[in-house]
Amino acid sequence: MDITNWPVVWANYVSIAGFIFLGVLVWLIPKRLIFSGAKSNARWRDVRWWASALILLQLVIYATFAPPAAAETRLYIFDCGTLYLDDVSAFGLSNEETDARVMSVPCYMVEHGGKRLLWDGGLPLSLVGDSRQTLPTGLQTFYPRSLLDQLAMLNLQPEDFDYIAFSHFHFDHIGAANAFADAHLLIQEAEYQAAFVDHEKYPVFDASLYAALTDSPRTLLQGDHDVFGDGVVTLVSAPGHTPGHQVLLVRLPEYGPVLLSGDLYHFSETRSLRRTPVFNTDAEETLRSMDKVEALIAATGATLWIEHVKAQTDALKAAPDYYR
Numbered sequence: 001m002d003i004t005n006w007p008v009v010w011a012n013y014v015s016i017a018g019f020i021f022l023g024v025l026v027w028l029i030p031k032r033l034i035f036s037g038a039k040s041n042a043r044w045r046d047v048r049w050w051a052s053a054l055i056l057l058q059l060v061i062y063a064t065f066a067p068p069a070a071a072e073t074r075l076y077i078f079d080c081g082t083l084y085l086d087d088v089s090a091f092g093l094s095n096e097e098t099d100a101r102v103m104s105v106p107c108y109m110v111e112h113g114g115k116r117l118l119w120d121g122g123l124p125l126s127l128v129g130d131s132r133q134t135l136p137t138g139l140q141t142f143y144p145r146s147l148l149d150q151l152a153m154l155n156l157q158p159e160d161f162d163y164i165a166f167s168h169f170h171f172d173h174i175g176a177a178n179a180f181a182d183a184h185l186l187i188q189e190a191e192y193q194a195a196f197v198d199h200e201k202y203p204v205f206d207a208s209l210y211a212a213l214t215d216s217p218r219t220l221l222q223g224d225h226d227v228f229g230d231g232v233v234t235l236v237s238a239p240g241h242t243p244g245h246q247v248l249l250v251r252l253p254e255y256g257p258v259l260l261s262g263d264l265y266h267f268s269e270t271r272s273l274r275r276t277p278v279f280n281t282d283a284e285e286t287l288r289s290m291d292k293v294e295a296l297i298a299a300t301g302a303t304l305w306i307e308h309v310k311a312q313t314d315a316l317k318a319a320p321d322y323y324r
Protein backbone atom coordinates (compact mmCIF):
# COMPACT_ATOMS: atom_id res chain seq x y z
CA MET A 1 0.00 0.00 0.00
CA ASP A 2 1.55 3.26 -1.14
CA ILE A 3 -0.26 6.18 0.47
CA THR A 4 1.37 8.67 -1.91
CA ASN A 5 -1.02 7.32 -4.54
CA TRP A 6 -4.04 8.21 -2.44
CA PRO A 7 -6.10 11.10 -3.74
CA VAL A 8 -5.44 14.40 -1.99
CA VAL A 9 -9.08 14.61 -0.89
CA TRP A 10 -8.39 11.79 1.59
CA ALA A 11 -6.13 14.14 3.59
CA ASN A 12 -9.13 16.44 3.78
CA TYR A 13 -11.47 13.68 5.07
CA VAL A 14 -8.89 12.46 7.60
CA SER A 15 -8.49 16.02 8.92
CA ILE A 16 -12.27 16.50 9.25
CA ALA A 17 -12.52 13.22 11.20
CA GLY A 18 -9.58 14.33 13.37
CA PHE A 19 -11.20 17.65 14.23
CA ILE A 20 -14.49 15.99 15.15
CA PHE A 21 -12.56 13.58 17.39
CA LEU A 22 -10.73 16.52 19.03
CA GLY A 23 -14.03 18.33 19.51
CA VAL A 24 -15.37 15.39 21.50
CA LEU A 25 -12.11 14.93 23.37
CA VAL A 26 -11.95 18.44 24.85
CA TRP A 27 -15.35 17.97 26.48
CA LEU A 28 -14.09 14.84 28.19
CA ILE A 29 -11.82 17.07 30.30
CA PRO A 30 -13.62 17.40 33.63
CA LYS A 31 -14.67 20.90 34.61
CA ARG A 32 -13.11 20.63 38.05
CA LEU A 33 -9.70 20.03 36.43
CA ILE A 34 -10.00 23.24 34.40
CA PHE A 35 -11.10 25.41 37.31
CA SER A 36 -8.90 23.91 40.02
CA GLY A 37 -7.15 26.82 41.72
CA ALA A 38 -8.82 29.38 39.40
CA LYS A 39 -9.85 32.78 40.78
CA SER A 40 -13.21 32.73 39.03
CA ASN A 41 -15.38 30.11 37.26
CA ALA A 42 -16.53 32.54 34.52
CA ARG A 43 -17.45 30.66 31.36
CA TRP A 44 -14.94 32.55 29.18
CA ARG A 45 -12.16 31.13 31.34
CA ASP A 46 -13.26 27.58 30.37
CA VAL A 47 -10.70 26.57 27.72
CA ARG A 48 -13.08 23.89 26.37
CA TRP A 49 -15.24 26.64 24.81
CA TRP A 50 -12.20 28.29 23.20
CA ALA A 51 -11.00 24.93 21.91
CA SER A 52 -14.45 24.13 20.49
CA ALA A 53 -14.64 27.47 18.69
CA LEU A 54 -11.23 26.91 17.07
CA ILE A 55 -12.11 23.33 16.10
CA LEU A 56 -15.39 24.53 14.57
CA LEU A 57 -13.53 27.16 12.54
CA GLN A 58 -11.15 24.49 11.21
CA LEU A 59 -14.07 22.20 10.36
CA VAL A 60 -15.76 24.95 8.36
CA ILE A 61 -12.53 25.62 6.43
CA TYR A 62 -11.94 21.95 5.62
CA ALA A 63 -15.58 21.26 4.72
CA THR A 64 -15.57 24.31 2.41
CA PHE A 65 -12.61 22.97 0.44
CA ALA A 66 -13.83 19.36 0.22
CA PRO A 67 -14.96 18.84 -3.40
CA PRO A 68 -18.72 18.91 -3.82
CA ALA A 69 -20.39 15.76 -5.18
CA ALA A 70 -21.04 17.42 -8.55
CA ALA A 71 -17.32 17.87 -9.09
CA GLU A 72 -16.36 14.27 -8.39
CA THR A 73 -15.11 11.98 -11.12
CA ARG A 74 -17.53 9.26 -12.18
CA LEU A 75 -17.39 6.61 -14.87
CA TYR A 76 -20.70 5.16 -16.11
CA ILE A 77 -21.11 2.12 -18.37
CA PHE A 78 -24.09 1.77 -20.72
CA ASP A 79 -25.18 -1.30 -22.68
CA CYS A 80 -24.97 -0.15 -26.29
CA GLY A 81 -25.66 -3.58 -27.74
CA THR A 82 -24.35 -7.09 -28.24
CA LEU A 83 -22.73 -8.70 -31.28
CA TYR A 84 -23.00 -12.43 -32.12
CA LEU A 85 -20.39 -14.16 -34.26
CA ASP A 86 -20.07 -17.68 -35.67
CA ASP A 87 -16.47 -17.34 -36.66
CA VAL A 88 -13.72 -15.31 -34.97
CA SER A 89 -10.93 -16.03 -37.48
CA ALA A 90 -11.04 -12.45 -38.84
CA PHE A 91 -9.75 -11.32 -35.42
CA GLY A 92 -6.44 -13.17 -35.80
CA LEU A 93 -7.52 -16.13 -33.67
CA SER A 94 -8.56 -19.62 -34.71
CA ASN A 95 -12.01 -20.70 -33.59
CA GLU A 96 -10.31 -23.18 -31.23
CA GLU A 97 -8.28 -20.48 -29.47
CA THR A 98 -11.28 -18.81 -27.85
CA ASP A 99 -14.78 -19.85 -26.80
CA ALA A 100 -16.03 -16.29 -27.07
CA ARG A 101 -18.68 -15.80 -29.76
CA VAL A 102 -20.55 -12.91 -28.18
CA MET A 103 -19.23 -9.37 -27.83
CA SER A 104 -20.43 -6.62 -25.53
CA VAL A 105 -20.66 -3.15 -27.05
CA PRO A 106 -20.51 -0.66 -24.18
CA CYS A 107 -20.67 3.13 -24.21
CA TYR A 108 -19.16 5.15 -21.39
CA MET A 109 -19.71 8.53 -19.78
CA VAL A 110 -17.04 10.27 -17.75
CA GLU A 111 -18.18 13.08 -15.45
CA HIS A 112 -15.40 15.26 -14.15
CA GLY A 113 -15.43 18.71 -12.58
CA GLY A 114 -19.03 19.21 -13.70
CA LYS A 115 -18.23 18.35 -17.36
CA ARG A 116 -19.19 15.26 -19.36
CA LEU A 117 -17.39 13.17 -21.93
CA LEU A 118 -19.00 10.44 -24.03
CA TRP A 119 -16.54 7.67 -24.88
CA ASP A 120 -17.70 5.40 -27.71
CA GLY A 121 -21.17 5.48 -29.22
CA GLY A 122 -22.18 1.82 -29.49
CA LEU A 123 -24.18 0.16 -32.22
CA PRO A 124 -26.27 2.26 -34.62
CA LEU A 125 -29.49 3.49 -32.99
CA SER A 126 -31.40 2.09 -36.00
CA LEU A 127 -30.65 -1.42 -34.65
CA VAL A 128 -32.46 -0.79 -31.35
CA GLY A 129 -35.30 -3.30 -30.99
CA ASP A 130 -36.79 -6.11 -28.95
CA SER A 131 -35.24 -8.88 -31.01
CA ARG A 132 -32.01 -9.80 -32.71
CA GLN A 133 -31.24 -8.17 -36.06
CA THR A 134 -29.20 -9.81 -38.79
CA LEU A 135 -26.92 -7.45 -40.71
CA PRO A 136 -26.17 -7.90 -44.42
CA THR A 137 -22.74 -9.20 -43.37
CA GLY A 138 -24.44 -12.06 -41.47
CA LEU A 139 -23.46 -10.57 -38.13
CA GLN A 140 -26.28 -10.59 -35.56
CA THR A 141 -26.92 -7.74 -33.14
CA PHE A 142 -29.14 -7.17 -30.13
CA TYR A 143 -29.64 -3.67 -28.75
CA PRO A 144 -32.80 -3.59 -26.61
CA ARG A 145 -32.54 -0.11 -25.04
CA SER A 146 -30.93 2.83 -26.77
CA LEU A 147 -28.14 4.87 -25.20
CA LEU A 148 -30.45 7.90 -25.30
CA ASP A 149 -33.11 6.08 -23.22
CA GLN A 150 -30.47 5.01 -20.73
CA LEU A 151 -29.22 8.60 -20.44
CA ALA A 152 -32.79 9.82 -19.91
CA MET A 153 -32.92 7.51 -16.89
CA LEU A 154 -30.18 9.77 -15.42
CA ASN A 155 -32.11 12.87 -16.57
CA LEU A 156 -29.47 13.52 -19.20
CA GLN A 157 -29.70 14.38 -22.87
CA PRO A 158 -27.00 14.57 -25.56
CA GLU A 159 -26.99 18.38 -25.06
CA ASP A 160 -25.61 17.80 -21.55
CA PHE A 161 -22.32 16.51 -22.98
CA ASP A 162 -19.34 18.82 -23.37
CA TYR A 163 -17.04 16.40 -25.22
CA ILE A 164 -17.37 13.30 -27.38
CA ALA A 165 -14.52 10.96 -28.27
CA PHE A 166 -14.61 7.60 -30.02
CA SER A 167 -11.95 4.92 -29.97
CA HIS A 168 -12.44 4.79 -33.76
CA PHE A 169 -15.14 5.26 -36.38
CA HIS A 170 -16.29 1.67 -37.03
CA PHE A 171 -20.07 1.17 -36.96
CA ASP A 172 -20.13 -0.44 -33.50
CA HIS A 173 -18.41 2.55 -31.86
CA ILE A 174 -20.15 5.57 -33.32
CA GLY A 175 -23.78 4.35 -33.49
CA ALA A 176 -25.22 7.24 -31.47
CA ALA A 177 -22.74 9.87 -32.75
CA ASN A 178 -25.23 11.88 -34.80
CA ALA A 179 -27.24 12.71 -31.64
CA PHE A 180 -24.19 14.40 -30.08
CA ALA A 181 -23.38 16.89 -32.83
CA ASP A 182 -23.36 19.88 -30.42
CA ALA A 183 -20.57 18.47 -28.27
CA HIS A 184 -16.88 19.10 -28.93
CA LEU A 185 -15.35 16.22 -30.90
CA LEU A 186 -11.90 15.05 -29.82
CA ILE A 187 -10.49 13.04 -32.72
CA GLN A 188 -7.03 12.06 -33.92
CA GLU A 189 -6.20 13.92 -37.12
CA ALA A 190 -5.45 10.59 -38.88
CA GLU A 191 -8.92 9.27 -37.98
CA TYR A 192 -10.54 12.50 -39.14
CA GLN A 193 -8.73 12.26 -42.47
CA ALA A 194 -9.82 8.62 -42.95
CA ALA A 195 -13.40 8.88 -41.70
CA PHE A 196 -14.40 12.33 -42.99
CA VAL A 197 -12.12 13.07 -45.96
CA ASP A 198 -10.99 9.75 -47.48
CA HIS A 199 -13.84 7.51 -46.29
CA GLU A 200 -14.46 6.23 -49.80
CA LYS A 201 -11.08 4.50 -49.60
CA TYR A 202 -12.16 2.78 -46.37
CA PRO A 203 -15.30 0.68 -46.87
CA VAL A 204 -15.32 -0.04 -43.09
CA PHE A 205 -16.39 3.55 -42.46
CA ASP A 206 -20.11 4.26 -42.95
CA ALA A 207 -20.11 8.06 -43.18
CA SER A 208 -23.90 8.30 -42.77
CA LEU A 209 -23.53 7.15 -39.14
CA TYR A 210 -21.57 10.30 -38.20
CA ALA A 211 -22.56 12.77 -40.93
CA ALA A 212 -23.98 15.17 -38.32
CA LEU A 213 -20.50 15.61 -36.82
CA THR A 214 -19.15 17.18 -40.02
CA ASP A 215 -19.70 20.68 -38.64
CA SER A 216 -19.22 19.88 -34.96
CA PRO A 217 -16.67 21.88 -32.99
CA ARG A 218 -13.60 19.68 -32.99
CA THR A 219 -9.98 19.34 -31.98
CA LEU A 220 -7.76 17.37 -34.33
CA LEU A 221 -5.23 15.54 -32.18
CA GLN A 222 -1.73 14.38 -33.03
CA GLY A 223 -1.14 12.01 -30.16
CA ASP A 224 -2.13 11.83 -26.50
CA HIS A 225 -4.47 14.46 -25.12
CA ASP A 226 -5.34 15.51 -21.55
CA VAL A 227 -9.13 16.05 -21.85
CA PHE A 228 -9.76 18.24 -18.78
CA GLY A 229 -6.23 19.63 -18.38
CA ASP A 230 -5.59 18.07 -14.98
CA GLY A 231 -4.31 14.61 -15.90
CA VAL A 232 -7.46 12.76 -14.82
CA VAL A 233 -8.78 11.74 -18.25
CA THR A 234 -6.33 11.10 -21.09
CA LEU A 235 -6.93 10.11 -24.70
CA VAL A 236 -4.03 7.87 -25.68
CA SER A 237 -3.20 7.52 -29.35
CA ALA A 238 -3.03 3.80 -30.29
CA PRO A 239 -3.28 3.57 -34.09
CA GLY A 240 -3.33 0.44 -36.21
CA HIS A 241 -6.87 -0.90 -35.92
CA THR A 242 -7.83 2.24 -37.82
CA PRO A 243 -5.49 5.13 -38.79
CA GLY A 244 -6.39 7.20 -35.70
CA HIS A 245 -7.53 4.62 -33.17
CA GLN A 246 -7.22 5.72 -29.53
CA VAL A 247 -7.81 4.36 -26.03
CA LEU A 248 -8.90 6.19 -22.87
CA LEU A 249 -7.18 6.35 -19.48
CA VAL A 250 -9.39 7.50 -16.58
CA ARG A 251 -7.74 7.97 -13.20
CA LEU A 252 -10.62 7.33 -10.81
CA PRO A 253 -9.99 8.60 -7.27
CA GLU A 254 -11.39 5.53 -5.49
CA TYR A 255 -11.36 2.65 -8.00
CA GLY A 256 -7.97 3.63 -9.38
CA PRO A 257 -6.88 4.08 -13.00
CA VAL A 258 -8.92 2.33 -15.71
CA LEU A 259 -7.90 1.89 -19.32
CA LEU A 260 -10.72 1.52 -21.86
CA SER A 261 -9.37 -0.55 -24.73
CA GLY A 262 -11.41 0.54 -27.71
CA ASP A 263 -10.60 -2.17 -30.26
CA LEU A 264 -6.89 -2.43 -29.45
CA TYR A 265 -8.00 -5.89 -28.28
CA HIS A 266 -11.29 -7.69 -28.98
CA PHE A 267 -10.69 -10.78 -26.82
CA SER A 268 -8.49 -11.59 -23.81
CA GLU A 269 -6.71 -14.09 -26.09
CA THR A 270 -5.72 -11.47 -28.66
CA ARG A 271 -3.97 -9.69 -25.80
CA SER A 272 -2.16 -12.73 -24.41
CA LEU A 273 -1.26 -14.03 -27.89
CA ARG A 274 -0.58 -10.55 -29.42
CA ARG A 275 -2.79 -11.14 -32.44
CA THR A 276 -4.19 -8.51 -34.76
CA PRO A 277 -7.44 -8.68 -36.72
CA VAL A 278 -7.01 -9.18 -40.47
CA PHE A 279 -9.08 -6.05 -41.12
CA ASN A 280 -6.78 -3.70 -39.18
CA THR A 281 -5.38 -0.91 -41.34
CA ASP A 282 -1.82 -1.58 -40.10
CA ALA A 283 -0.80 -4.73 -38.18
CA GLU A 284 2.75 -3.55 -37.34
CA GLU A 285 1.44 -0.24 -36.05
CA THR A 286 -1.14 -2.15 -33.95
CA LEU A 287 1.65 -4.16 -32.29
CA ARG A 288 3.55 -0.93 -31.53
CA SER A 289 0.34 0.49 -30.01
CA MET A 290 -0.06 -2.68 -27.91
CA ASP A 291 3.51 -2.19 -26.60
CA LYS A 292 2.79 1.45 -25.80
CA VAL A 293 -0.48 0.71 -24.00
CA GLU A 294 0.96 -2.27 -22.08
CA ALA A 295 3.81 -0.02 -20.87
CA LEU A 296 1.24 2.56 -19.78
CA ILE A 297 -0.76 -0.09 -17.92
CA ALA A 298 2.42 -1.28 -16.17
CA ALA A 299 3.45 2.27 -15.24
CA THR A 300 0.04 3.38 -13.93
CA GLY A 301 -1.25 0.08 -12.52
CA ALA A 302 -4.41 0.66 -14.57
CA THR A 303 -7.12 -1.99 -14.85
CA LEU A 304 -7.73 -2.82 -18.52
CA TRP A 305 -11.35 -3.10 -19.55
CA ILE A 306 -11.49 -4.81 -22.96
CA GLU A 307 -14.70 -3.31 -24.26
CA HIS A 308 -15.86 -6.28 -26.39
CA VAL A 309 -15.16 -8.95 -23.73
CA LYS A 310 -18.71 -9.67 -22.63
CA ALA A 311 -17.79 -11.71 -19.54
CA GLN A 312 -15.79 -8.75 -18.22
CA THR A 313 -18.36 -6.07 -19.15
CA ASP A 314 -21.17 -8.13 -17.58
CA ALA A 315 -19.24 -8.33 -14.31
CA LEU A 316 -18.98 -4.53 -14.09
CA LYS A 317 -21.54 -2.17 -12.59
CA ALA A 318 -23.85 -0.76 -15.26
CA ALA A 319 -25.54 2.67 -15.24
CA PRO A 320 -27.24 4.13 -13.22
CA ASP A 321 -24.53 2.72 -10.97
CA TYR A 322 -21.03 4.10 -11.57
CA TYR A 323 -17.37 3.90 -10.66
CA ARG A 324 -15.61 6.76 -8.86
Ligand SMILES: [Zn+2]
Nearest residue numbers: 170172173263
Ligand atom coordinates in the same frame (compact mmCIF):
# COMPACT_ATOMS: atom_id res chain seq x y z
ZN1 LIG B 1 -15.51 -2.80 -32.13
